[in-house]
Amino acid sequence: MQARGEPSPLYEPAGGPWDEDPDSFTVGLPLEDTALALPADLLDTLRSWSLSGPPHDERGLTATQRLARHLGPSWAVRYWEERRRTVKWVCWGCDRLHWERDSHGAPPHPVDITVEGEFKYGPLRSDGFGDFFPDDPAAALDLSDGLVADLYTWAKGIDDTLNLELRDREDGKNDAEWERLFREGSALAQRLAHELGPSRTVTYKGLANGGLAAITSVSRRGGRQV
Template sequence: MTQEEPRHVLVQARREPSPLYEPPAGGWWAEDTSSFSVNLALEDPALALPPDLSEALRSWSLFPFPEGGASRSDLREHVERGVAVAQRLARHLGPSWAVRYWDEHQHTMKWLCWGCDRLHWERDLHGSPPHPLDLTVEGEFKYGPLRAEGFGDFFPDDPAAGLDLPNELVTALYTWARDIDDTLNRDLRDREEGKYDAEWRRLFHTGADLARRVAHELGPARKVTYKGLANGGLDALTSVTWQGDREL
């Protein structure tokens, strides 16, 4: 699936186990929900949904409203839950899917941006892609631990990258980058052959683990490549790529 030809999906609660719908084969989306007539199972391998997201979508779709219909406050709360879970879905699927959400309260259908967590009347309102797709994790003195074409080096909580990584992982990446700076400074200061070899090896393996964790958090929407340590000698160079939890 290319960026120019995304797979279209609508998120709408129709009291079915999956609230995901797409146009029939050969069909196309229109400005109403009738175009999206094929229910897409949450277990579909193309989605590769993590269990918690799958369950959140299922429970939202099957939410039992009180007999006699939902009150305005109940409906508003249900819509807000739907927006939140649809945003998670859009982030998970990335730019190869075009995700839309049906607001039952307002009776409107909007695009969900995979990168900025906002709803838009138009797809790719701020350009495509809004955030880097292919990331590199590499340790280098005085550089951020992440790189991407068109973005240069950057840190994991840079809002322009739209990574939304857990705080613990963000802290670990900052610590790794700082430890690389400290180790190189000490290595240059002491100039003792092999004194910091064990530390460079530790940093190399730590970087690989961090890259794997970044790939896991970002899911199949993005590729993450680990390039090792730029300052650790030839033995510290590598190139391993993950897409979600799958090593390529």
């Protein structure tokens, strides 16, 4: 990341992705590149800052940190500090600048996220992270208030429906509700993948308590099924 008065401040190394020589970052990367999947407001911010050229200001660092969060661990982002004439890695998880490329050694937040409805469990889970709720600060998902609320409501709906089944003990009575919750979970997983963007994988595994018909496995990155 460096503002050079051009439409995009993004540059890739001419020698390949593992070339860390700052002087090799000469291949321009358009902001419209579909692999970046930048939201419109971030794209506009980056373009405006880039066209302003040096000297850099705080807008550049803030935009770079936001870019790193958006791209996640699948991309490595470096920031050129004009004032100090140094280049550092920007961590997608903690927003800090580091001299080393992988200072944490492992992603600080969950990268592969599963959406699964299960009685008395959070609606999200990840290997090594366990189950959790969408506004858990340790997960650093930064989701919209609407999606957070809807995931909570969905999880509560699963608890309520299973409690009714345990109370009534009547086969098939809640089949329609389980089907509705299954479809709702799929839609929520798609929304989650869209908000998280291509940096994280979201897999929908259905309902653990809804019978075999409610079990599935569909993975997405951003708006693309993988």
